[in-house]
Amino acid sequence: MALYTPAYQPTGEEVAVIKTSKGDITVQLAGKDAPIHVGNFVELAQKGFYDNLKFHRYVPGFVIQGGCPNTRDLTPEEVVHQAASPFGGLGTGNPGYSIKEEFTTNPNNSHEDGALAMARSQNPDSAGSQFYLCLGPQHGLDSGYTVFGQTIEGLDVIATLRVGDVIEGIEIKNAAE
Template structure:
């Protein structure tokens, strides 16, 4: 799959506002540290890509993951009961982006960190993201961090498989 370079150039001031079925989460995006990941996330959010996707993976004390387009047309119950059979966790936006965990000077997986999921190929991230549920330093050398939660940690703690990403809006995005 070809590597995509987003046209959007982050300023470092972008804040992602994720409205979920459990509440709202605000994330300070790390545009200076992970410009490809932030640019990609902003572009996808502005296109409405994340609207009505479901969280499809929850590992207590580890991560809650969403952003897979295969969940779009499924009900929360279908994601909960049939997710793996229906391909949840295998989708992407039709491209992948270059890893930035080797160049991000602040690539630390702390409680509430927003990072990109990927397959075994380091350059396979696309749209799937996760929030860390506690510090996960073992991920620092393999997954790109591109934001840190500034409001809504309580919401992240309530999220489970099947919960809905109602929308993602980017505040302070450059025109």
């Protein structure tokens, strides 16, 4: 799969408001540290790519993951059912491309509580649209996954998210025109 370079050039001021069925999560995006990931996330959010996707993976004390387009046309109940099956196909979707990893170049690539990072497959350059939020510090991931934001409001909301909960939309504040 070809690597995509986003046209959007982050300023470092971007803030994402992830609107979920459980409440809003506000994340300061790390545009200076992970410009490819932030540019990609901003573009997808502004296109409405994340609208109505569901969280499909929850590991208590570890992460809550969403952004798989395979969840778009499923009800929350169907996502819960399919997530329980290794053959459910959830967690395999992407936007049709992948982006270059930045965990080796991000000077602040630290998986703190509430960190926003991109999920990927075995290939380091396979991230696309799926993201996760850390449920507590996860420094074992620092050397293999790109952190591109940190939650500044809504840790309480993150703590309540489960498989099937809906990403109603993602609003980007302070985006350059």
